[in-house]
Amino acid sequence: MSTIARTTAALAVLTLAAPALAESWTPTWMASPQAVWSDTTVFGTGLPESIAGATIRQPLTLSFPADRLRLVLSNVHGTRPLPVDAVTLARSAGGADIDAPETVLFGGKPGTVIAPGAQVVSDPVVFAAAAGTRIAATLTYGLGATAEDFHWDARETSYLIDADRPAAAVLDEIPARITLSTILSDRSARQVVIAMGDSITDGNGAPMDAMVRWPDFLARALADEGIAVVNAGISGGRLLSDGMGRSVLARLERDALAVPGADTLVLLIGTNDIAWPGTPFSPEEAPMSLSRLQAGLLQVAARIHAQGMHLILGTVPPFAGALPETPMEATYWSPEKETLRRELNDWLRRADFHDGLVDFDNLLSAPGDDMRLNPAHDSGDHLHPGAEGNRAMARAVAETVMKRLEE
CATH class of the missing domain: 3.40.50.1110 (SGNH hydrolase)
Known part of the structure; x- marks a missing residue:
């Protein structure tokens, strides 16, 4: 390929990529990460004994409207990689129940591994919602997952469930947030x-x-x-x-x-x-x-x-x-x-x-x-x-x- 052709091709790629690079995102929900503590004599963590292979559903309320949403998952306090095998997003139907879950992808793939000390941002999910909409994010963890990063005082109940399905059986209630740290809206x-x-x-x-x-x-x-x-x-x-x-x-x-x-x-x-x-x-x-x-x-x-x-x-x-x-x-x-x-x-x-x-x-x-x-x-x-x-x-x-x- 000639120098001119290579330059033209590069400019074309940059032009096509520009709209995505120029997108701005607005936080519509947050739960600041904390390190999971081992001494529970004063305060228990509220987390299940193990999250390896577990499925956890976390209902929440959006503070700002959206047409598309992105999820931010955190392992900022983690000392080892955190495997998350699958994530879905849905409207909450109350308690642990949801309606019509949408698959959340990471770089086009259904799961991700979050490096120690890092966060990951999902691909956009088409999800039209008004401010005040109740939604739920459901995370299924890999078999090697260990809870090192959470938000202790969620003031909202999350659920350990038997599987990621709309009317799942609840195995335990969790008063904390885990892994999910931010949700972003595409609205300015x-x-x-x-x-x-x-x-x-x-x-x-x-x-x-x-x-x-x-x-x-x-x-x-x-x-x-x-x-x-x-x-x-x-x-x-x-x-x-x-x-x-x-x-x-x-x-x-x-x-x-x-x-x-x-x-x-x-x-x-x-x-x-x-x-x-x-x-x-x-x-x-x-x-x-x-x-x-x-x-x-x-x-x-x-x-x-x-x-x-x-x-x-x-x-x-x-x-x-x-x-x-x-x-x-x-x-x-x-x-x-x-x-x-x-x-x-x-x-x-x-x-x-x-x-x-x-x-x-x-x-x-x-x-x-x-x-x-x-x-x-x-x-x-x-x-x-x-x-x-x-x-x-x-x-x-x-x-x-x-x-x-x-x-």
Whole structure:
């Protein structure tokens, strides 16, 4: 072939490939990965004893409409290859039941092997769906599969089933996510908002399968505005140190900066940084300091703004009396920790390094006792808001997001 002919052929290939390369994808659901822990004396993982050869169905709700969907599967905490033999996507029919499953392919093939520390993205699946549509992804694992990567506090039931069929027999219920970390829509969004934080954002305190975490309410409030909302909360999460997942500073790249189309990070963090030292979770840890929290939040802001994104912060809600009748009750809160919480919140209210502040402290505090959650917003453990508290939080965040967009 002549040089001219080879050049013409190469240009033709590039021209044909350009539309696919130019496609943009919007996150419509997320569950941030965590490493599966081996010590289950405090918290069990909720996972089956083995996933080798298992079929697991995971129902979920899309926050943003789509004509086509792509699945992101994670083995980022894995130390060995993770074989996934088959994946399907379908509309949820309630519980473990589905309608008309569609095969999900990876490079044109029905299965994939996810390398240690990696994620894989599926081929697009034609799947027209409105915001709020209930769907289910079903993964069948290879015989050598080991669970090393999951999301612990899903607030939604997944199912170990006997086979990937619409009305499968349920072998076990699973309160965690596994392998499935993101779903992408082919629709463009006006904005992509990522809610990041600890168990308050992850939804601990919200009833299972009710979709009443504050990011759930926020997604429903903003969907008609063309804004996609995804939840990157991790229960036990901290700003500066790893807890039940990587710290915010350690996972900021993967769970915020690298998310397709991300425009705004809404971050509520600090409760566990303040509360965990001296508790059974971290008995030898030195007390947290205001200067360390300030440095960490300033670093988050610097990295978010360098990416061209906006940062909305939340003040830390009150937690006096938290976790009654548990081993944490005596040490999780103290007057010294309360003083630090107030100092941090006062600093946030005066600060100008963020692009908006949602004062969850004032919003959720009990009338006449601002060290404690308002009973109307309390899930009952005096730490996590219940459904009405989450609704109020989402309303305040939505107002802040829309105000910034209108400026």
